[in-house]
Amino acid sequence: xxRKTISIECLRYHPGTDAAPRYQNYEVPFTDDMSVLxxxxxxxxxxxxSLTFRWSCRMAxxxxxxxxxxxxxxxxxxxxxxxxxxxxxxxxxxxxxPIVRDLVIDQSDFLKKLESIKPxxxxxxxxxxxxxxQTPQQMxxxxxxxxxxxxxxxxxxxxxxxxxxxxxxxxxxALLHRYNxxxxxxxxxxxxxxxxxxxxxxxxxxxxxxxxxxxxxVDPARAINQNKINxxxxxxxxxxxxxxx
Amino acid sequence: xxxxxxxxxxxxxxxxxNPFYVWYMAREASCVFITLxxxxxxxxLLRLYQGKSQFDAWRESLAGPLSIAFHSAALAFVLYHxxxxxxxxxxxLPFVRLGGRRVPDRxxxxxxxxxxxxxxxxxxxxxxx
Numbered sequence: 001x002x003r004k005t006i007s008i009e010c011l012r013y014h015p016g017t018d019a020a021p022r023y024q025n026y027e028v029p030f031t032d033d034m035s036v037l038x039x040x041x042x043x044x045x046x047x048x049x050s051l052t053f054r055w056s057c058r059m060a061x062x063x064x065x066x067x068x069x070x071x072x073x074x075x076x077x078x079x080x081x082x083x084x085x086x087x088x089x090x091x092x093x094x095x096x097x098p099i100v101r102d103l104v105i106d107q108s109d110f111l112k113k114l115e116s117i118k119p120x121x122x123x124x125x126x127x128x129x130x131x132x133x134q135t136p137q138q139m140x141x142x143x144x145x146x147x148x149x150x151x152x153x154x155x156x157x158x159x160x161x162x163x164x165x166x167x168x169x170x171x172x173x174a175l176l177h178r179y180n181x182x183x184x185x186x187x188x189x190x191x192x193x194x195x196x197x198x199x200x201x202x203x204x205x206x207x208x209x210x211x212x213x214x215x216x217x218v219d220p221a222r223a224i225n226q227n228k229i230n231x232x233x234x235x236x237x238x239x240x241x242x243x244x245x
Numbered sequence: 246x247x248x249x250x251x252x253x254x255x256x257x258x259x260x261x262x263n264p265f266y267v268w269y270m271a272r273e274a275s276c277v278f279i280t281l282x283x284x285x286x287x288x289x290l291l292r293l294y295q296g297k298s299q300f301d302a303w304r305e306s307l308a309g310p311l312s313i314a315f316h317s318a319a320l321a322f323v324l325y326h327x328x329x330x331x332x333x334x335x336x337x338l339p340f341v342r343l344g345g346r347r348v349p350d351r352x353x354x355x356x357x358x359x360x361x362x363x364x365x366x367x368x369x370x371x372x373x374x
Contacts, residue, residue: 015250071263098251106251137345159266162256206333207269222336229339 003029006081007088008039010051013099021099023090024048030081036089037065037076040103053103060215063151067103068092073156073213094156096165110152113168117176117194122187138183145178145223147216154210154220160203167203168194170210170220177223180230192234201227272329275322282319331357 005027013021026043034042037055044051055065058077065076070090081089097105123132154170155161161169168176176195180188194200204224211221260266285307292303306312334357335350342348 013252015252018252021252021254095254098253100249100251106249137342140347141340159256159259162259205273206336207266208333208336209263209265209269211336212265219336221333225333225337226339228337 003031004085005029006039006085008036008043008081009088009090010040010043010103011090011092011099012051012102015101028081030085032080032082034081035077036067036069036074036079036081036084036091039081039089040076040091051103052101061149063149066094066151066153066156068095068156073153075151075153075215078215094152096156096158096162097152105152107152109165110150110155110169110172113172114150114175117168117172117179117191118187119175119179121179121182121185122190123184124186132184134183141183142178142181145174145181145218148175148178148218148220149216151215153213153215154218157207157209157213159207159209160205164199164203166199168197168200170204170224171218173201173204173227174218174220174223177227180227192231195227196231196234201225201231204228268329271322272326275326278319278322279326281315282323327361328358331361 007025008028009023009025011021012018012024026047028039028042028047030039030042035058037058040051040053041055044053053065053067053076055076056062057064060075060078063075066073067076068074068091069076069079070084073094076091091103093099093103093105097107097109100106148171150171152171154174158167158170161167173195176191179185180191196202201224204221206221206225208221211219214220260270289300289303292299307316331354335353338353340347341353
């Protein structure tokens with residue numbers, strides 16, 4: 001039996017030798033169970049060892065293998081080559097991020113933002129005083145937002161982030177909401193400054209594509225837009241009760 | 246860490262590169278038609294205030310093919326605009342719960358659309374000639 005081949009066109013960029021990115025095409029034999037990530041691994045192992053890309057778990061948990069696949073932000077491990085046959089696949093690094101090399105982007109901007117939202121529980125009382133109790137409904141308020149794997153597909157989907165890289169962006173704001181919405185957390189006041197800022201939730205124009213491409217059903221657009229209500233409430237409460245701060 | 250040389254891709258023409266963005270831009274552009282239509286209606290109110298002959302002249306002026314083309318386009322944009330906002334309505338609300346269960350997003354969207362259709366029918370019926 002002869003194996004089918006599919007063409008995988010990859011964006012190539014070498015910071016040492018290239019002034020601008022270029023595209024390189026590879027003909028890759030594939031089977032029906034091969035993901036796009038496996039296609040890239042085939043290229044790396046058999047055709048061109050210099051192709052650079054990130055990957056780790058191969059099962060949509062680690063969030064490392066986000067690429068633009070035919071213009072759509074996707075996890076390479078979650079999509080199959082068979083679905084792109086015979087048209088072929090074009091793989092590019094995630095949009096809106098600087099390219100370090102080939103399919104690898106520079107995530108440092110996101111990591112700074114992630115740190116700024118204080119992505120951890122800030123307890124109300126001394127944790128030594130026993131366990132927090134939480135009802136299933138209280139857990140449901142934040143659970144979906146806690147499923148984020150920091151794959152950055154939402155940032156690649158967000159034109160507002162592309163146009164204004166100062167925008168805090170979908171994943172960081174969704175994670176901010178994940179902690180604010182947690183009944184065990186008392187750090188809301190510390191995080192509201194980021195929510196209220198021009199580059200916080202108000203930088204979002206509800207394009208909504210972030211939620212479409214999210215591989216974990218986090219729905220960052222929802223987290224952001226719920227916080228537009230919270231931000232407005234916060235503004236008026238501070239306005240009417242300045243002593244509250 | 247030493248500064249790494251990176252390549253930043255330009256954003257020019259971003260909205261033409263994905264159909265999702267084209268529809269988003271259509272939603273944003275719909276506000277132009279909605280504003281123009283609102284101005285037409287406000288002019289009508291002003292003409293009504295000025296008297297019957299002015300109001301009739303205003304109505305006459307709307308009967309031309311250009312005006313009908315504009316109104317058809319405005320209607321299409323208003324319908325699309327309404328649909329997009331009902332579509333994102335669940336995202337703008339805190340979780341709605343009934344009997345301890347979350348109301349599905351689809352139900353919120355459908356309720357909004359059905360309510361609009363019913364109100365529109367009632368309005369047409371109320372002002373029928």
